[in-house]
Amino acid sequence: MPRLIDSDELSRLVRDLALKANFVLPRDVRDVLSSALELERVELARSALEDLVLNFQMAETEKMPICQDCGLAVVFVDWGQEVLLTGGSLQEAVDLGIRDAYVEGYLRKSVVYDPVYDRRNSFDNTPAVIHLRMVPGDRVEVTVAPKGMGSENMSAIRMLKPADGEEGVLRFIEEVVSSAGPNSCPPVVVGVAVGGNFETAPLWAKRSLLRPMGQRNPDPRYARLEEEALRRINRLGIGAGGYGGLVTALDVRIEALPTHIAGMPVAVNLCCHALRHAKGVI
Ligand code: SF4
Known part of the structure; x- marks a missing residue:
């Protein structure tokens, strides 16, 4: 017999997680931001980091969004095969939770239905x-x-050749961060996937x-x-807020994926200091 989960229960969980993610920066991200402040010597960059630390503290206590860009709602679901969803589809259940969170929490609704022409807002941050x-x-x-669009806009994929090797990967990562400059709201966290294909590399980078934070790939080479x-x-010296200094990135994580003999895609997904996520289980 499968375990039954009602779509309302899933919607409630999504709602709670969306609110938490927007108000409370994960503990490990805060710790790394606070350590960056201790490390930084450039005055303007220090001042930007001080503001960021104050901002995440206030967001939690005042129940205010960490950033005015409350992001596109990206939802990762690991669904146990013995579970059956009742009462609605997965997309409906998730969208209901996102809608409730963004409306009740006064979070900015940033989704438009059509990307090129009317760009009409969906007014509830769905789908x-x-x-x-x-x-x-x-x-x-x-x-x-x-996920905020400032850093998403500066992300990139390149279909490298196998002969580009380790140095090619490093150069591409550096190039993406360098051309983003201050536009990705540094200090950034850099998510990278090498291998896979044109659709899986960006997904694994995300x-x-x-x-x-700080968890390294289990393969010592990566x-x-x-x-x-x-x-x-x-x-690179971009620094917090683009003001220069030592801390342009807080962390880099690289996933390695099986790929085709003829290719070596590399996807780089930049995330700003507002690295928001919240996890729950039913
Ligand atoms: S990139 Fe991040 S910090 Fe910058 S505006 Fe968007 S969500 Fe906010």
Whole structure:
């Protein structure tokens, strides 16, 4: 017998997670931002970091959004194969939760239905972007990750050749962060996926943004690549708010995916300091 979950229960969870993600910056992100402040010596960059720390503290206590851009609602769902959803479709259930959160929480609604012509706002921040995985078991794990467009706009994919190797990957990551400059609202967290194909690399680059801060790839070769990318990015001197200084990126995470013999796609998803996500389980 499958375990039954009513769509209302899922909607309530999504609502709660969307509110939490917009008001409360994850503990590990705050800790790294506070450490960056201790490290930074450039006065203007220090002042920007001080504002960021004050901002996330106030957001939590006053129940105010961490940023005015409350993001496109990206929702990762790991669905246990023994669970059956009743009462509505997955998209309907998730959208209802997002709608409730963005309306009740006075969060900015940033979604337009049509990208090129009328660009009419949906006025409730739906539809959500859902990434669904079927997994073993009878639980449903949901992560709501509102993603601001400032940093999303500066993200990129390039279809590198296998011969470009490690150095090609590092150069591309550095190029993406460098051309973003202050537009990605640094200090950034850099999510990278190497391999896969034209659709899976960006998805895994985004998924890597959910990793805890400082957690390295378990493969020591990729862990070294993450460290080297972080070192090179922080040599760029863009700094917090684009004011210069030592801390342009707070972390780099690289996922390695099986790929075709003829290719080596690299996707770089930049996330601003407002690295928001909240996870719950039913
Ligand atoms: S990129 Fe991030 S910090 Fe910048 S405006 Fe968007 S959500 Fe806010």
